Amino acid sequence: MSATIHGSGSRAKRVFDLAAFLASSTAGVNKALDGFLPAGTARPATIHRAMRYSLFAGGKRIRPALCLAAAAACGGPEADAMPLACAMECVHTYSLVHDDLPGMDDDDYRRGKLTNHKVFGEGIAVLAGDALLTQAFEIAAQCKGWQRYRHQRIILELARAAGSLQLIAGQVADLEGEGKKISASQLRYIHERKTSALLCCSVRLGGMSANCTAAQLEALTDFGYHVGLAFQVIDDILDVTQTSEKLGKTAGKDTKAQKATYPSIIGLEKSQRIARQLTERAFDALRIFRGRAPALEALAEHLLKRDN
Amino acid sequence: MSATIHGSGSRAKRVFDLAAFLASSTAGVNKALDGFLPAGTARPATIHRAMRYSLFAGGKRIRPALCLAAAAACGGPEADAMPLACAMECVHTYSLVHDDLPGMDDDDYRRGKLTNHKVFGEGIAVLAGDALLTQAFEIAAQCKGWQRYRHQRIILELARAAGSLQLIAGQVADLEGEGKKISASQLRYIHERKTSALLCCSVRLGGMSANCTAAQLEALTDFGYHVGLAFQVIDDILDVTQTSEKLGKTAGKDTKAQKATYPSIIGLEKSQRIARQLTERAFDALRIFRGRAPALEALAEHLLKRDN
Numbered sequence: 001m002s003a004t005i006h007g008s009g010s011r012a013k014r015v016f017d018l019a020a021f022l023a024s025s026t027a028g029v030n031k032a033l034d035g036f037l038p039a040g041t042a043r044p045a046t047i048h049r050a051m052r053y054s055l056f057a058g059g060k061r062i063r064p065a066l067c068l069a070a071a072a073a074c075g076g077p078e079a080d081a082m083p084l085a086c087a088m089e090c091v092h093t094y095s096l097v098h099d100d101l102p103g104m105d106d107d108d109y110r111r112g113k114l115t116n117h118k119v120f121g122e123g124i125a126v127l128a129g130d131a132l133l134t135q136a137f138e139i140a141a142q143c144k145g146w147q148r149y150r151h152q153r154i155i156l157e158l159a160r161a162a163g164s165l166q167l168i169a170g171q172v173a174d175l176e177g178e179g180k181k182i183s184a185s186q187l188r189y190i191h192e193r194k195t196s197a198l199l200c201c202s203v204r205l206g207g208m209s210a211n212c213t214a215a216q217l218e219a220l221t222d223f224g225y226h227v228g229l230a231f232q233v234i235d236d237i238l239d240v241t242q243t244s245e246k247l248g249k250t251a252g253k254d255t256k257a258q259k260a261t262y263p264s265i266i267g268l269e270k271s272q273r274i275a276r277q278l279t280e281r282a283f284d285a286l287r288i289f290r291g292r293a294p295a296l297e298a299l300a301e302h303l304l305k306r307d308n
Numbered sequence: 309m310s311a312t313i314h315g316s317g318s319r320a321k322r323v324f325d326l327a328a329f330l331a332s333s334t335a336g337v338n339k340a341l342d343g344f345l346p347a348g349t350a351r352p353a354t355i356h357r358a359m360r361y362s363l364f365a366g367g368k369r370i371r372p373a374l375c376l377a378a379a380a381a382c383g384g385p386e387a388d389a390m391p392l393a394c395a396m397e398c399v400h401t402y403s404l405v406h407d408d409l410p411g412m413d414d415d416d417y418r419r420g421k422l423t424n425h426k427v428f429g430e431g432i433a434v435l436a437g438d439a440l441l442t443q444a445f446e447i448a449a450q451c452k453g454w455q456r457y458r459h460q461r462i463i464l465e466l467a468r469a470a471g472s473l474q475l476i477a478g479q480v481a482d483l484e485g486e487g488k489k490i491s492a493s494q495l496r497y498i499h500e501r502k503t504s505a506l507l508c509c510s511v512r513l514g515g516m517s518a519n520c521t522a523a524q525l526e527a528l529t530d531f532g533y534h535v536g537l538a539f540q541v542i543d544d545i546l547d548v549t550q551t552s553e554k555l556g557k558t559a560g561k562d563t564k565a566q567k568a569t570y571p572s573i574i575g576l577e578k579s580q581r582i583a584r585q586l587t588e589r590a591f592d593a594l595r596i597f598r599g600r601a602p603a604l605e606a607l608a609e610h611l612l613k614r615d616n
Binding site: 038042043044046047048051094098101102103104117121122123124125126127129130131133134135137138140141142145150151152155156158159160162163164165168169171172173175176 | 346351352354356359402410411412429430431432433434438441443450459467468471472473476479481483484
């Protein structure tokens, strides 16, 4: 996965080994998550097995990778960003577990495996999601604090991104939009909340863990926002163009659920152009780092070109 | 509700106006919660209406009252304890919303009103619970911090009490115990987690908001633990002895769900004796306050003698 990065502005093209970065960050995150969570045998074993089942179901660890990459761009050590990277993954996983429930999207498969409620039953799946969300705050509270970025601020940041005006607002609007004709701007409202909010929070918390400057934080926010929007546009595209096998989840389910998506509203080709434009905007936001954010650049490029 | 308090040790009997204390604390908590939560009209309106529906469904505000009473016992102003009192109520309400779901206890009524999922549907009820849990951390992060009790410690305290080894462990054990013969010690395990954990956390956080001493915190922990156990024993007793109308929820549902309860395991009379003994232990824990914890004493007495 060695990739030539399309740097913006005057930066020369460089080679960054994203595959090595992802392998290392994923291994680090998995190890840290394993340490933060109660053992699978901890009483009551069912809930801890259920939490671990979804948390270690082969997720791509994109949010943690963005968090660690943002910390690196701001010169912070990985260890300081790790609790926040793990907290982001717990929030993400909880949202998937609940999203898959019969009363929500009613999905049987996720990442090529049976969904949590198919394995543990609906009651335990609700509780496993609850426990992962709670765990996220327990882990986040264990991060390093700074004068500029106190624990209070970090917890507020996380709670707001995951809360009823952001992540949950996106889920609600998504749920309520099923079967309805919605506009491109309404779809953007959903994407901003359902996906961008957490991706943006991931890079912001990474920056905060590195005691970043206000200008760096603004750049990371801009980057995270655009990468998040691009990410969801691409998700919509893949739902149309890929097989279930490739995606590890039911393909074509947006169409089946009559969910509005970018391809269904503005067409496939224009969607692909928008994803590329949003990614370019994300690259632009990184100018302030003057080439010292190669992992963030490579991640944005990788997310644009992914096929699952 | 002016009550003569059965003080322990050498304390003289005094009169504390618990009704006035509860009226005032409930009004304060309701006003603060209203201010902390997004307006019911905030987009998407559904989720905010659903959150507010359950949060303002006539809950008795026992946990916030315990939190405020503990702060008062330690000489702290109500305003400093208020965010934590509100956070506890959000956690409590979220746990009820999820507990009532069809995949869990499947209840149609709570506090005499239709449960959240009966009004808003299952998907929104899951999300409303999620949003209330997230909101709890957002509110808790806005409390006053001290050198001794930093935000980090307060968030950890809340997350652990609500997490998979405490509150959620109790829910899981309760769910898994249905229809099974369980021992008195297993039942105590459930009660310690399902009820005591949050009640104990409420008084501890109240103490922390008042920058209490280590000895005071220990006393509050001891008090909260015993009041919490007594509370659940009484809940079990009321489920057998009261009507649905009086309880505002389905009476006799423990028996129907073949849930083990204190009355079913050790009988009604012995259960009542145990509730009284646990409450006495709670009184004993308050000795350190030398009569300056009248609200906590009155609350423990009130919870023992309640009929709903």
